[in-house]
Amino acid sequence: MYYTLHDFMLHSKGVTYILMGAVLVGMVIVWTFLFDRSDEDRDRFNIQHGKHED
Amino acid sequence: MQRRTFLKLIGSAGLGAALPAATAKAAGNKAFTGYPDAMGVLFDATKCIGCRKCEAACNEVNELPKPEKPFDDLSVMNAKRRTDAKTYTVVNKFVPVDGRPPVFAKTQCNHCQEPACASACFVKAFTKTPEGAVVYDASVCVGCRYCMVACPFSVPAYEYDEPLTPRVMKCTMCHPRILEGKLPGCVEICPKQALLFGKRSDLIKTAWERIGNEPGRYLPHVYGEKEMGGTNWLYISGAPFQQIGMREDLGNTPAPELTSGALAAVPVVVGLWPVLLTGIYAVSKRKDRVAKEEREAAVAEAVTAAKEKAAAKLADELKKAEAAGKRLADAEARKAVEAYKQELEEKAKAAAAAADESGDESADEKKE
Amino acid sequence: MSHSTQTNKGGMSPLMVVGGIFLLLGLWLTFQRFYGGLGAVTNLDDNNPWGIWIGFDLLCGVALAAGGYTTSAACYIFGMKRFHGAVRPAILTAFLGYALVVFALHYDVGRPWRLPYPIFVSPGTTSLLFEVGLCVFLYLTVLFIEYSPVALEWLGQKRLRNAVHKLTLVLTIFGVVLSTLHQSSLGALFLIAPSKLHPLWYSSYLPLFFFVSSMFAGMSMVIFEGTISHKNFHDKMDEDHLSASENVVLGFAKASCVVMCGYLALKLFGLAMDDNWHYLGTGWGAWFLFELLGFVALPALLYGIGAREKNVKLIRWTAALSVLGIVLNRFNISLVAFNYHLPASERYFPSWQEIGISIFVVTVGVFAFRFIVTRMPIFYEHPDYKESHH
Numbered sequence: 001m002y003y004t005l006h007d008f009m010l011h012s013k014g015v016t017y018i019l020m021g022a023v024l025v026g027m028v029i030v031w032t033f034l035f036d037r038s039d040e041d042r043d044r045f046n047i048q049h050g051k052h053e054d
Numbered sequence: 055m056q057r058r059t060f061l062k063l064i065g066s067a068g069l070g071a072a073l074p075a076a077t078a079k080a081a082g083n084k085a086f087t088g089y090p091d092a093m094g095v096l097f098d099a100t101k102c103i104g105c106r107k108c109e110a111a112c113n114e115v116n117e118l119p120k121p122e123k124p125f126d127d128l129s130v131m132n133a134k135r136r137t138d139a140k141t142y143t144v145v146n147k148f149v150p151v152d153g154r155p156p157v158f159a160k161t162q163c164n165h166c167q168e169p170a171c172a173s174a175c176f177v178k179a180f181t182k183t184p185e186g187a188v189v190y191d192a193s194v195c196v197g198c199r200y201c202m203v204a205c206p207f208s209v210p211a212y213e214y215d216e217p218l219t220p221r222v223m224k225c226t227m228c229h230p231r232i233l234e235g236k237l238p239g240c241v242e243i244c245p246k247q248a249l250l251f252g253k254r255s256d257l258i259k260t261a262w263e264r265i266g267n268e269p270g271r272y273l274p275h276v277y278g279e280k281e282m283g284g285t286n287w288l289y290i291s292g293a294p295f296q297q298i299g300m301r302e303d304l305g306n307t308p309a310p311e312l313t314s315g316a317l318a319a320v321p322v323v324v325g326l327w328p329v330l331l332t333g334i335y336a337v338s339k340r341k342d343r344v345a346k347e348e349r350e351a352a353v354a355e356a357v358t359a360a361k362e363k364a365a366a367k368l369a370d371e372l373k374k375a376e377a378a379g380k381r382l383a384d385a386e387a388r389k390a391v392e393a394y395k396q397e398l399e400e401k402a403k404a405a406a407a408a409a410d411e412s413g414d415e416s417a418d419e420k421k422e
Numbered sequence: 423m424s425h426s427t428q429t430n431k432g433g434m435s436p437l438m439v440v441g442g443i444f445l446l447l448g449l450w451l452t453f454q455r456f457y458g459g460l461g462a463v464t465n466l467d468d469n470n471p472w473g474i475w476i477g478f479d480l481l482c483g484v485a486l487a488a489g490g491y492t493t494s495a496a497c498y499i500f501g502m503k504r505f506h507g508a509v510r511p512a513i514l515t516a517f518l519g520y521a522l523v524v525f526a527l528h529y530d531v532g533r534p535w536r537l538p539y540p541i542f543v544s545p546g547t548t549s550l551l552f553e554v555g556l557c558v559f560l561y562l563t564v565l566f567i568e569y570s571p572v573a574l575e576w577l578g579q580k581r582l583r584n585a586v587h588k589l590t591l592v593l594t595i596f597g598v599v600l601s602t603l604h605q606s607s608l609g610a611l612f613l614i615a616p617s618k619l620h621p622l623w624y625s626s627y628l629p630l631f632f633f634v635s636s637m638f639a640g641m642s643m644v645i646f647e648g649t650i651s652h653k654n655f656h657d658k659m660d661e662d663h664l665s666a667s668e669n670v671v672l673g674f675a676k677a678s679c680v681v682m683c684g685y686l687a688l689k690l691f692g693l694a695m696d697d698n699w700h701y702l703g704t705g706w707g708a709w710f711l712f713e714l715l716g717f718v719a720l721p722a723l724l725y726g727i728g729a730r731e732k733n734v735k736l737i738r739w740t741a742a743l744s745v746l747g748i749v750l751n752r753f754n755i756s757l758v759a760f761n762y763h764l765p766a767s768e769r770y771f772p773s774w775q776e777i778g779i780s781i782f783v784v785t786v787g788v789f790a791f792r793f794i795v796t797r798m799p800i801f802y803e804h805p806d807y808k809e810s811h812h
Contacts, residue, residue: 004182005086005283005310006172006548013317013547017556020324024599027328028592138468174614176540176552194544197532199471200551204614211468212532214461220532304617313550316610316629320553320603327599331499335591338501 088167092186093232094254094286095241096261097160099298100271101248104131104145104158108240108249112143112162115228115239134299137161138211142225143240150297157291159298160249162240163188163209163225164278164285170309171224174204179222186254186286187227195222206282206304227286254286261290283308441785448782451775455529463775470761470770477756478780479526481608482749483519484558485632488640489647490516490565491594491601493670496677498594505673507666510572510800511651512644517565518787518794520558526783550610557604564600568593575804576797583807605636612755620759622701622710625692628755634688635748638681641674642721642744649738655795660802668734675737676729678744682722689714706762713754717747 002008110125112118119140123130131147143162150157169188172180177194180201190210197220202210213220228238236242241249250257258279265272277289281304289295296302455463466473493512497505528534540546540555567586574583609632616624625631648667652659659667693699701707721744728737757770795801 003086003089003184005168005308006182008084008086009173009310009314009317009548010178010546014545016321017545017547020321023324024328024596031332031592136468170614173548174551176546176549176555177536177544178546179544194536194539195533196536196539198530198551199466199532200549200611202468202471203611203618206615206617208469212466212471213459214464214466215459216532217457217459217462218533220459301617307616309614310548312614312616313548313610315626316550316607316613317548317553319606319629323602324599327602328595331495331595331598335499335501335595338499342501342503 086168088254088284089182089184089186090255091184092167092254092286093227093251094165094186094257094288095227095238096250096252096257096288096290098248098250098264099157099159099289099291099293101246102145102158102160103246103248104128104147104156105245106131106145107243107245108160109141109143109145111239111243112225113141115231116142116226118142131158136211137163137209137224139213139221139223141211142223146299148293148298150293157293157298159289159291159300160240161207161209161299162287163227164207164287165225165227166282166309167284167286168282168308168310170204170206170282171201171210173310173313174200176200183229185227185229185232187229187232189226189229190222190224192219192221197222204309206301206309254288257288261288264290277302280306282306283311441789444778444781444785445789447778448785451778451782452529454775455779460530460532463773463779465770465773465776467768467770469764469768472756472760473770474753474757474772474776474780475526475530477753478749479530479783480523481752481756483523483526484605484608485636485639485748485752486643486745487516487519487523488601488605488636489644490519490568490640491597492637492640492674493644494568494594495598496673498591499598502673504669505666507660507663507803508644508648508670511647511663511795512640513565513568514572514791514794514800515643515647516640517562517569518790520562520565522783522787523558524562525786526780529779550607550613553607554604554611557600557607561597561600561604564593564597568597572794572798572800575799575807580806601636602633606630606633608632609755612760615760618761618763619755620701620706620762621696621698622693622706623755623759625696627688627692627695630688631685631692634681634685635751638678638685638744639748641678641681642741642748645671645674645738645741646745649741651795651801654792655801658795658801662803663801671734671737672729672732675725675740679722679725679729682718682725682744686714686718686722689718706759709754709758713747713750717743717750721747 002011106125106128113120113125121140131145134146135141135144137144143160145158145160147156147158165182165186165188167182169180169182171190172178172182172188176198177196179191179195180188181191182188197212199212199222201222202208202212210222210224212222228236228240231238237251238249241251250260252260258276261276261279265274265276271292272290273292273294275290275295277291277295277300278285278287283306289300291298294302451463460466464473464475489512493505493509496502497509524537527537531537536543537555540549540552541559546552567589571583571586574580574586606629609628609630612619612624612628613626648670652667693702702711721740724736724740724743727733728740761769799807
């Protein structure tokens with residue numbers, strides 16, 4: 001129970017800041033997951049579809 | 055209000071058009087009315103006689119250093135003073151109408167319902183207590199002085215001459231004394247009951263009752279009821295507040311709402327920027343790859359074209375050579391054939407009498 | 423230090439002597455500051471808690487160090503590879519800029535050893551200053567990592583250098599996110615004091631103004647810094663850097679012109695939104711227009727002409743004008759238009775000691791910059807790592 005907007009914000013912004021940190025770390029993980037194999041994958045895709053790229 | 059906060063939000067992120075106005079409210083649709091039992095003080099400017107006894111009591115109760123001039127020296131009131139590191143409260147003298155008696159106004163921390171100092175403090179050094187006082191904790195203070203920038207009433211002061219342990223100094227509403235069940239020092243000593251201590255909600259009622267009972271004596275304005283979201287120190291006066299050193303242009307927006315828009319934009323940037331930037335990166339990288347592929351394709355095409363041209367040239371040469379060779383070969387072959395024919399004819403003539411068929415066959419074979 | 427690092431011939435020596443004097447003066451003032459407290463060396467008081475150590479060292483320092491994120495974003499995110507040779511000097515300037523901002527804050531805050539408190543001890547998340555502090559702390563870390571390949575190449579740490587090099591894109595994106603946040607939050611610091619800042623400068627757009635102006639501040643500073651570096655370290659520069667710096671001058675002039683136009687438009691909208699037109703007729707209005715027309719509109723025009731006509735000299739002078747404009751704007755918001763309502767006797771003017779410390783901080787920066795560029799691969803590529811950029 002919060003009686004002042006200030007106390008409420010102290011709480012809600014605190015949680016938000018922690019989540020922001022988590023999201024930034026999460027984005028790096030997603031990014032690596034999404035892109036670290038993309039070059040090989042494109043080659044494989046292109047070979048399957050009769051294109052090739054060097 | 056909605057427009058203001060919304061503007062703040064777009065102002066802080068530049069992304070406003072995509073966001074609904076409601077998110078600008080830091081607390082959604084929640085309303086905060088402050089601690090229900092918070093105490094406060096009502097100052098009645100029509101009763102204050104400028105005796106400076108409250109200043110003396112404050113100095114004593116808070117164990118502040120003695121001032122140069124004693125508290126019974128009223129001449130200090132000829133110049134306007136403000137609170138400082140050694141003074142939590144000051145009483146200033148004003149003469150709103152020439153020839154009329156002066157009006158006195160007491161200044162100290164107003165103990166906002168939503169304190170700007172607390173909102174601005176990046177180490178939570180200020181706390182709004184359930185008892186109504188805004189108190190300061192020096193043990194975490196870094197000394198950035200943003201609280202002093204933020205305070206609309208210009209109350210907090212700083213120990214500028216302290217090299218190692220400077221503190222922000224301001225009235226505490228005598229919070230420790232309130233916890234003990236005592237009155238704040240200034241209220242206790244006031245000989246004219248210009249200061250009244252009580253529950254804030256009750257004080258507002260009392261203030262309006264006084265105004266209602268004596269409309270000629272007071273202006274219909276309880277300063278602090280709404281200013282900056284409301285303060286726990288309230289004022290009523292017969293002279294306009296602007297004329298007794300109190301700003302009437304502060305507005306009624308509680309301090310945290312002034313910054314909630316900008317703060318709300320922070321997670322938006324964190325959430326959206328990486329997505330947008332990755333997108334831009336992908337586009338530029340793709341553009342690069344397409345450009346590279348096009349370049350390679352162009353090179354390959356040029357190579358093929360050159361190869362084809364060379365091949366065509368070669369083929370042409372070959373054809374010419376072949377043709378020439380053929381011509382040569384034909385001529386030689388014709389000669390040989392002619393010579394052979396002659397030979398054969400001679401042979402045939404010689405063997406005319408013998409077998410006709412076999413001679414023809416062998417000649418055919420040799421020709422091939 | 424002064425003569426042993428001398429690489430170019432003549433001209434610099436007297437400057438080094440002056441720099442040495444500034445350093446000695448700074449050390450003396452440092453002693454005074456921490457022996458006698460802020461009151462002993464500053465003109466700060468209870469009404470004016472922030473002086474030029476905030477107005478110049480923090481606000482201008484951070485704005486002018488924005489070249490780090492603009493240049494690296496242009497090169498690595500927007501794919502403008504022709505800027506590649508200019509990224510390292512920009513990152514170095516930004517890293518030193520932020521490091522000096524933090525260094526200067528140690529003078530301004532009362533108990534500097536508590537500077538980590540907001541992040542590690544008692545986070546006051548409702549404060550814009552918390553946001554600034556957190557982002558500056560994180561961004562300084564990011565800049566340090568972005569800069570570290572230079573030092574690692576110098577030290578011959580090949581494996582570590584290559585590992586860090588792989589992080590370039592992620593670091594660049596983090597850099598842009600953090601810069602967006604704290605550049606705008608520096609403007610948002612003043613949102614809480616609408617009654618103290620003159621309405622012409624107070625606006626709900628303040629964070630946006632600070633962010634947008636930081637872009638052309640950073641780009642102008644890159645051009646400006648490049649001009650000075652060319653004069654002093656030309657012999658250190660390789661082909662890649664020289665061609666990149668030419669590209670950067672023209673490219674950033676064009677970009678700054680566009681961003682400045684956008685900034686002017688936003689300022690105009692800000693006036694309209696708060697209906698502040700009537701203030702333009704006052705003395706404050708004249709000052710406001712002087713800042714806006716003389717130090718934003720004029721540079722925008724000059725940048726435009728310079729970019730069109732490929733007039734590198736004009737662009738370089740314009741960059742200096744723009745940098746001055748940023749300083750003027752930050753001073754106006756934090757010092758000139760702040761507390762505009764107070765009588766002249768209660769207004770702030772910096773003491774010579776405050777100015778001395780600010781000069782000292784800048785001098786430390788110049789010396790550090792010089793130390794690094796004369797030793798490490800900033801203006802040229804380390805021979806072992808050529809062709810390794812993507």
